[in-house]
Amino acid sequence: MPSHTKKLGPAARFGAKYGKRIRDKVKEIEMQYKHRRVKCPFCNYKAVKRVAYGVWRCNKCGRVFTGKAYSPY
Template sequence: MSHTKLLGPVARFGSRYGKGIKENLVEIEKKYRNKKLKCPFCNNISVKRLSYGIWYCTHCGKKFTGKAYSIQ
């Protein structure tokens, strides 16, 4: 299996930063990129990440802050 298939989108960093750090980043990106999270205001599963620490609910339209990679 090629290096790109193992690391997926983190392969964009090439040979920089080391394998361990890139593997941790793969796990983090899987959590927030591919699924929507539960909104703390309307309790619908419709929250997406806009940028670093900024989250947006597509159902109720609220924009709020949270952690960088999770709402909590």
């Protein structure tokens, strides 16, 4: 993802052609998962946060791993 789109929010990369309605829905979903605590597959501690698109990091053991966009598994 180009860094210049970052300040426009997570939905910005989908562009205008998808329309406002879709972007709002995507934003809603992303916000939902952004605040969800996910269990770490290495230490089983619920401290995993999504740090980038498909990239997850555990605040407990410090491991960084890649996964799906909305799920670490």
